[in-house]
Amino acid sequence: MPDTTPTWRAVEDEVVRGRQRLIFVRDDDRYLLTTLGVFADGVVVWRWQTTDFDGLRAALDDGTLTLAPPAGSPVTVSDTATGSAWLESFRTPEQVLADLADEVDRLNDRPDSAGRCREALDAYAADPAPDGLALVRSRYHAVPEHRRIYMLGDMDHNDVPVRVLLAELGEEIPARRPGSTLTVTAETREWALEYFRRGERAVAESRERDEADGPQTTMPRRVGGHVYPNGWPSPPGPEVLQIDYPAPVVHDGREYPTVMHAYWALSTSDGAWHDRIAAAGRGLDARRLGQEAPRRDDWPAVRLGVMAALLRGKFEQHPELARELIATGDDRLLYVDWSSSFWSSTGTNWLGRLLELVRSELT
Template sequence: MPDSTATWRTVEDEVVRGRQRLVFVREADHHILTPLSVYADGVVTWRWESTDVDGLRAAFDDGTLTLAPPEGATITVDGTAAGPARLTSWLTPDLVVADLADELDRLNDRPDSSGRCWNALIAYAAEPSRANLEIVRERYLAVPEHRRRYVLGDMDQDDVPVRILLAEPGETTPARRPEHTLTVTTEMQEWAVDYFRRSERGIAASRERDVLDGPEVATRVPLRIGGHVYPSGWPQPPGSEVLQLDYPAPVVHDGREYPSVMHAYWALSTDDAAWHDRIAGVERGLDARALAEQAPRRDGWPAVRLGVMAALLRDKFARHPAMADRLRETGDARLLYGDWGSRYWSSAGANWVGRLLELVRSEKAAR
């Protein structure tokens, strides 16, 4: 069973981050390999099923989900193959559920089981009491078994320092290599305590360096905007819709006013005056884009289009303070711009509209 990969879904225009891995779901007399996803809001999904972690446990218990179908069962991999196969898995449903619970913690920026174990180890190193050691033992055993050797993030030590602490002097414990064992001594335990003290000092110094320039990742979940068409009119009052390029918000470029950023962008994409005026004069921004598809592009347009778009967005949010407030309210969230008919501008590709919106947001914050 491979480690999980990133995924996401949208809920009321908000992007909810998730992680997914593969699992077999039983349908009639065959088993289908399918993604099993867990999201930051606690939702767990596979195929058309939506539940929570408790529902996931129940699905493993009743055989709806499995890691290894019974011998001779028909296995289907959509679009690839189908037929009988013999599979084994060293993982168990309990370990998978524990893994996904850890994923849920990480998606919500909470310490996972390894993080909670680490915190307990640091607390014990600061105050080596029997009570604190029992907390270490409890939290270490709560880490999924196949993850315990990585709990320290130290490939040179694995989890040996933890196991030394949890053993009694004179007991044996596996060393870094499974074929070796260590007979624990008081000196070894003193070394282990010092190991955690030194590790915490090093991590604290690293954190201090990291925060000198601020956080390296966004503290808010990404926000998906754009890609919405409203045939009967824009929502009232509007929300994040005001960030769309085709939202009716007049902008000015070289002394001329246009009904929206999208009108201006596509009118400026041609150097034919007649086409320019026709594009600028249509009612909706989406109509401007459709009409511009028929117009000739100006020479060198790919080299200047990013600068043109940046200038138009700066003008829009300077000219419309309420819309600038809405942009500022997005905080440091990544802005994913959707479905503008171009991978260059949309989050399906380079996401340049989203990136420029983030730039304008930062510029306004700086001022």
């Protein structure tokens, strides 16, 4: 995206990719122009502050960060200039948050909001059912409004084919040319459906040509390490393999919100800490608390067995999630955990290996 640039930070032996943009931070009675970085693991950084998307939203809400300082406010550009400014932002905080959430998707090599909308559009074109159109509508409105005209990557049509499908018959919508309109008819709807069908046919033909060159080899599959600033995808996909995916798991008669909650709660020898960890809002919050809690003396000896039991419980108790694990076939699973080389493929990859073990037991 033109308003962000690449950046990175080191976590243990792993380089975590990121993107950064300019933003103003309030400093007493003045505003400093600084960089705001977002990273593939969901970490957000500005100046000396490290937080996540919830912290970023709070900082934008309370005025700690702003896209444009109040008129006439003292402004400093570090080592460059100082003075007062009258600035007006052409973005809203919500638009910037949505853009940055898309950046996190792309840093994790997964479809962003536009890509998820395109997936829904292709599925609807193949089977124009009402539920499919409802999903298209939901995903289209999840694309940042100022990015929608670019979502198809088609300068000749912009997002007109999408808006045709979402409009009622007889409705007039803005057309490609400024000031012109288009009346939606049965014919224009069929044109829009065919637009997406042609794209799918082109992809299928390209895939067939590639496969004709020789047998395809199975590549190791990376799982884990993904964060979703706007909430977990619905319907879910491979992200259900992550240990922080919100799938309640029952272990020894106690229910925990996620495997990560259960793992860290069971790691402590203190009952009060156990309950506090189990009640944490997210899996990542449970891990932060668990790292502070007093550890069981036998934890190094039992932690692999505990994790294996929790993973078995998760997939036995949630058959729909087990199907996602089985769908990985015989691929080698490389688990990404930005904070632990013990569990991650950057080290011993124990989570990937345990997922493969549970998969073999399910098939």
